[in-house]
Amino acid sequence: MSQPHQRGRDQSYIVKTFRNPNASQYYGHDDRASRGTSYRQADFKARGRMRRGQGRYQGNLDDDAEMGGRRPRMQQGDDRRRGMRGRGRPRPSRGRGRGLPPGGGGRNPPNASQPSWFRVIVKNGQTFGKEFVMNAINENLPEPYMPIGYTNEANRNDVHFFVENKMTADTISALDGRILAPNGSKMKIMSRRSEPPMLTVDDAVKAELAQALSNRYVPANRTLNLSQFYMDPYIRGKGLYLPLNRQNVVAAVLEIITGQIPEVVGINLSKNRITSLMPFKAIKSSLKDLKALDLSHNSLGAITHLDSVQGMALIELNLDGNHLCDSFKEKAEYISAVRKRFPKVILLDNVELPPPIEFDVEDDAAAVTKLPESKSSYFCGTQPRDIALMFLKQYFDVFDADKRDPLMDAYHDNCRFSLSVSLGHRNSNERLNLWLPDSRNLLRTARERQAALLRSGKLEVLGALARLPKTQHDSNSFTVDVPVANERLMQISVSGVLKEREERHSPIRAFSRVFVIVPQGQGFCVVNEMLSISVATPEQIKGAFKAAAPTPSPSPIPHVPVVPGVVAPPPVGVVSEDVQKQMTVQLATVTGMNPHWALKCLQENSFDYDRSLLVFNQLKVEGKVPPEAFLPA
Amino acid sequence: MSVLELKTLSKLYLDTGTLVWNGNSVTGADAIQAFLETLPTSEHTVICVDAQAVSSAAVDAQTTVLIVVSGQVRLKNTTRSFQQHFMLTAQERKWKVVTDCFRFQELVS
Numbered sequence: 064m065s066q067p068h069q070r071g072r073d074q075s076y077i078v079k080t081f082r083n084p085n086a087s088q089y090y091g092h093d094d095r096a097s098r099g100t101s102y103r104q105a106d107f108k109a110r111g112r113m114r115r116g117q118g119r120y121q122g123n124l125d126d127d128a129e130m131g132g133r134r135p136r137m138q139q140g141d142d143r144r145r146g147m148r149g150r151g152r153p154r155p156s157r158g159r160g161r162g163l164p165p166g167g168g169g170r171n172p173p174n175a176s177q178p179s180w181f182r183v184i185v186k187n188g189q190t191f192g193k194e195f196v197m198n199a200i201n202e203n204l205p206e207p208y209m210p211i212g213y214t215n216e217a218n219r220n221d222v223h224f225f226v227e228n229k230m231t232a233d234t235i236s237a238l239d240g241r242i243l244a245p246n247g248s249k250m251k252i253m254s255r256r257s258e259p260p261m262l263t264v265d266d267a268v269k270a271e272l273a274q275a276l277s278n279r280y281v282p283a284n285r286t287l288n289l290s291q292f293y294m295d296p297y298i299r300g301k302g303l304y305l306p307l308n309r310q311n312v313v314a315a316v317l318e319i320i321t322g323q324i325p326e327v328v329g330i331n332l333s334k335n336r337i338t339s340l341m342p343f344k345a346i347k348s349s350l351k352d353l354k355a356l357d358l359s360h361n362s363l364g365a366i367t368h369l370d371s372v373q374g375m376a377l378i379e380l381n382l383d384g385n386h387l388c389d390s391f392k393e394k395a396e397y398i399s400a401v402r403k404r405f406p407k408v409i410l411l412d413n414v415e416l417p418p419p420i421e422f423d424v425e426d427d428a429a430a431v432t433k434l435p436e437s438k439s440s441y442f443c444g445t446q447p448r449d450i451a452l453m454f455l456k457q458y459f460d461v462f463d464a465d466k467r468d469p470l471m472d473a474y475h476d477n478c479r480f481s482l483s484v485s486l487g488h489r490n491s492n493e494r495l496n497l498w499l500p501d502s503r504n505l506l507r508t509a510r511e512r513q514a515a516l517l518r519s520g521k522l523e524v525l526g527a528l529a530r531l532p533k534t535q536h537d538s539n540s541f542t543v544d545v546p547v548a549n550e551r552l553m554q555i556s557v558s559g560v561l562k563e564r565e566e567r568h569s570p571i572r573a574f575s576r577v578f579v580i581v582p583q584g585q586g587f588c589v590v591n592e593m594l595s596i597s598v599a600t601p602e603q604i605k606g607a608f609k610a611a612a613p614t615p616s617p618s619p620i621p622h623v624p625v626v627p628g629v630v631a632p633p634p635v636g637v638v639s640e641d642v643q644k645q646m647t648v649q650l651a652t653v654t655g656m657n658p659h660w661a662l663k664c665l666q667e668n669s670f671d672y673d674r675s676l677l678v679f680n681q682l683k684v685e686g687k688v689p690p691e692a693f694l695p696a
Numbered sequence: 697m698s699v700l701e702l703k704t705l706s707k708l709y710l711d712t713g714t715l716v717w718n719g720n721s722v723t724g725a726d727a728i729q730a731f732l733e734t735l736p737t738s739e740h741t742v743i744c745v746d747a748q749a750v751s752s753a754a755v756d757a758q759t760t761v762l763i764v765v766s767g768q769v770r771l772k773n774t775t776r777s778f779q780q781h782f783m784l785t786a787q788e789r790k791w792k793v794v795t796d797c798f799r800f801q802e803l804v805s
Contacts, residue, residue, distance in 0.1 A: 434736060434771065437804050438719030475753055483746040485766035485777075504744045517748060542804055546714040546721070546795035547783070552754040556716075556781045556797040573801050575779035577764060581754045590751035593764045595744065595779055597801065606803045639724025642712065 180225055181232035182257035188222030189215050191244055196222065199242045199250065200235055208235075211304045212260035225260040225304065260304050264315045271301050272312075273319045285352070286329040287320065293335065307335040308362075313342035321349040329355035333381070337361040340371040347372050359412070360384035366391075366400045373404035380405060383412045440543040444673045447548035451555045454580065454587060455543065459536045463564075467528050471521060475581065475588045480524040481517045482531070485597040495572070497532040497563065498596045524592075535564040536574075537608050553580050553587070560599055560607045571607045573599040646672050654679050660692035705729045710785065710792040717798045728796075735771075740778075742767040750783070759786040760794070777801035 188196050193213060201207045208231060210224035226232040236254035244250045262268065275297045279288045292298075293306035305312045320327060327350060337358065346353060356377055363369075363385040380401060382388060391397035401411055409416055442448035461469045484495050484502035502508070503516035518527045540559035547554050558575040579591040599607070643665070651661035653676065668675040682688050706729035709715070715722045715731065722731045744766040754760075763782040768775050783795040 435717065435720050435734070437800060437802065439804050441716045441719050441721050443714070443721070475751065477751045477753055479748045479751065481746050481748060483744045483764060483766065485744040503746050505747060506742070506745050540803065542719065542799060544716045544719070544797045544799070546716050546797055551756075552750075554781075554783060554795055554797075556799075558779060558799050558801070573777075575764065575766070575781070575799065575801075577762060577781045577797075579750055579754055579762060579783075581751075590753050591748050591762050593746055593748060593762060593781075595746070595764050595766050597744075597766055597777060597779070600777065600801060602803055603801070639727040642724055 178227060178259060179229055180227055180257045180259045181229065181254045182223050182225055182260075183210075183232060183235050183252060183254045184221055184223045186251040186253075187220045187244070187246070189220045190246065191250070193222070195245065196250075199244075200238060200252075203238050203242075204231070204234060209300055209302050211299070211302055212262050213302055224302075225257065226254070227304075259306070261309075262303060262305065264305070264311045268303060268305070269315050269319065271298060271303060272305065272315055273323065276316065276319055276323075280324055280327070284329070285324070285327050286331070286355070287324065287327050288331045289316070289335065290331045290357075291334045307332065308337045308339075310342045317343070317345050317349070321345070325350060326352050328352050329357070329379070331357040333357050333359040333361065333384075335361055337363065339363075340368050344371050347375050353377070355379035355410075357381040358385065363387050366397075366404075369401070369404045375405060376407050377405045378407055379410040380408050381412050388412075440541070442543070442545045443548055444671075445677075446673065447545045447553055450548075450553065450587065451543060451545045454555065454578075455541070455557060456538075458578075459538065462528070463533075463535050465533065468525065470528060471525055473588055474521050474524055475583065475590045476521060477519070478521060478524050478588075478590055478592070479517060479519050480527055480592045480594070482527070482594045482596070485595060495596060495598070497566070498572075501527060501530065502596075532563045533565045534561045535569075535608075536561045539609070540603070540607060551581065552590075554578070555580065560603050562608070571599045571604045573597045573603055643670055646670060646675075650675055650679075654683075656688075656692045657695055703729070703733075705732055708791075708793055709796070710787065710794050713793050713795065715796045715798070717796075718800055719804070737771075739770040740767055741769070755785070760784065 185191075185196050197208075197210060197213075208226070211227065213222065213224040215222050226235065232254045236252055238250070239252040240249045242250040242252075264272075275292075275295050276287065276289075278297055279295075280286070281288070289307060293304065295305075298305055307313055307316065320330075330346075330353065338361070340358075340363070353375060354377060356372075356375075356379070359381040360383065363382065364387055366387045368387065382401070388397065391400065398411060398416060401408060402416075406421075409418060442451065458470070458473060461467060461473075481503045482498065482501045483504050484498045485504075486495065501516060503513060505513065508516065518524045537560050541557055542559065544556040545553060546556070555578045556576070557578075558573070560571050561574050562569040562571050573596070575595040575597075577591075577593050578589050580587040580589050643662075646665055647658055647662045650656070650665060650672065651658050654661065654664075656664070656679070664675045664679055665672070668678055679688070706725040709725040709728050711725055712723065713725055713728065715728045717731065720731075722728050742765055745763065747761055747763045750760040750762055761784050763784065765780040765782070767778060769778050778798060778800050780799070781795070781797040782793055784791045785794050786792075
């Protein structure tokens with residue numbers, strides 16, 4: 064649970080651990096990197112890279128190819144498409160990379176914002192085999208190169224792979240016609256400027272991703288550093304290019320995080336050219352412990368992008384170096400906009416904010432969990448339990464039969480019965496028609512009708528029962544509560560599901576029924592009965608009539624302990640102190656134990672009087688009750 | 697009945713009254729009140745009510761009624777259907793709850 068007011072120093076280093084000191088040296092111009100198109104144009108000018116009419120081209124290279132779905136993805140190996148950009152600007156055909164204007168761009172290590180990808184094609188490469196091709200090429204390179212996205216082309220015998228910098232691409236294409244291939248001819252190699260490679264994220268790739276993530280995870284403080292993930296050396300070393308501004312990559316990464324490190328507390332996503340947080344939506348529900356998010360130096364253009372993940376209990380957030388920061392004229396406005404989405408943020412862009420002022424109400428999550436667990440049947444004693452279960456079994460066996468006449472014997476001369484049907488607004492399509500005519504709802508039924516609908520006497524009651532639809536009760540679904548049972552009466556409340564067995568599709572209904580029974584002769588009979596029918600919930604319908612169980616099973620009776628005090632008492636319920644005292648006195652009197660031991664016995668048996676007595680008797684028979692139990696306290 | 701404060705709920709129950717809340721039993725007015733106080737804030741919508749006088753065969757002259765209630769209850773963000781059975785008895789001109797059985801309409805394993 065987050066406690067913003069007690070944050071303390073230790074939490075702030077979630078962000079500090081994200082910082083990659085190497086990165087800031089290497090990419091010293093990062094501040095400008097995320098400014099989007101305008102920067103890229105400026106960069107062009109600085110490097111003298113003005114191409115005729117192609118000024119915008121470079122800057123959009125990445126944007127268009129990655130997220131946003133604004134243009135269709137380029138298919139790999141689709142030569143026809145290479146000539147077409149989404150914006151209708153035809154690419155010049157470049158030949159062997161020589162079409163590039165002079166200017167020496169790309170001699171430096173790849174700039175974070177300006178990738179220049181090249182696709183190298185080796186004719187007949189499939190025949191020669193990857194090992195031969197790459198060995199041959201690498202022999203001629205100053206440093207060995209791991210090809211990205213090495214692919215066998217579908218319709219021909221060629222292979223292609225991708226290279227991220229111009230210098231390497233030039234060097235490779237310069238090998239054209241210089242290497243002897245196994246078939247006797249010289250290897251033909253070409254390189255063309257290209258979109259960044261779009262790799263399929265299959266299981267093999269996912270496995271590599273998992274490894275890469277594992278390399279970047281610090282279990283000690285549960286932080287995951289995914290900064291500049293597209294440059295990840297492990298991933299690159301496997302010939303893959305997996306930038307985090309692509310939906311399929313993000314989806315795979317989140318799948319791995321959720322599956323393997325769902326307890327992650329901080330994620331650093333800085334410098335990943337992220338333009339949208341839509342693919343990250345899932346973290347809201349699956350990463351419950353996430354408190355810190357570093358999204359600095361990405362390409363988030365508007366604060367509304369945060370809406371995709373809003374509501375998370377983030378304490379730290381870094382949005383520095385995103386275009387969205389510029390649209391706020393005032394710091395306060397910016398903070399307010401962030402807090403609207405993440406009310407608990409204390410550290411924003413590495414600056415501590417004054418803690419938010421909240422209302423002293425309970426955390427929603429904590430409150431919901433306070434609901435006590437629902438238990439199955441409750442019986443106020445073992446004898447009532449036996450009687451009730453026996454009664455219900457016999458009763459429903461007859462009730463579910465075609466003729467309900469035999470029930471006559473189960474009713475008292477002065478019996479009463481009424482039915483009520485509850486039509487909840489949940490499912491107004493459900494037709495409880497067969498039950499409605501006799502339904503008595505004191506909130507709805509007209510006064511004049513109320514008396515008539517309360518059936519009195521055997522004849523009326525049996526008549527009403529006979530008119531009800533033919534049923535089949537699912538005894539496995541029963542919960543039986545017997546809250547009171549004494550010499551005069553017993554109340555049996557039972558609920559569960561039944562089906563209207565003669566109707567098409569045998570619709571399932573939920574029922575709740577209460578019987579008040581009194582002793583008669585050797586058995587019992589019903590004096591009052593109320594039946595309530597309602598629409599079954601989908602869960603009830605789904606679970607109905609699944610297992611075959613002849614009798615409803617109550618809470619299990621705990622077995623008699625061998626040594627007093629060892630047994631774990633079942634959760635029977637809370638008994639008030641007064642009642643406890645009464646029971647103690649009673650038990651002491653009946654058993655001859657002193658109050659101290661009587662109380663002990665009751666405590667061990669959850670103040671279930673009957674059971675305590677039973678246990679005592681059992682132990683007495685076994686000679687296991689110590690003599691001091693009978694000494695005066 | 698007018699709106700009552702939670703803390704006076706115990707007065708509605710018989711001293712030896714029993715509450716069975718989804719199978720959890722609580723006996724004694726004070727214990728019942730304490731238990732009900734642990735439940736989260738709720739909002740009940742009563743859809744259906746039915747009642748009968750309990751036969752003298754069971755209670756002699758002790759005026760007692762049986763009431764069943766059906767409806768929906770909203771707890772935090774979930775709404776559930778519930779049924780409740782009350783047995784009330786008259787004690788010196790005041791109705792007291794003898795038994796209160798509350799059940800969500802649900803599948804309980």
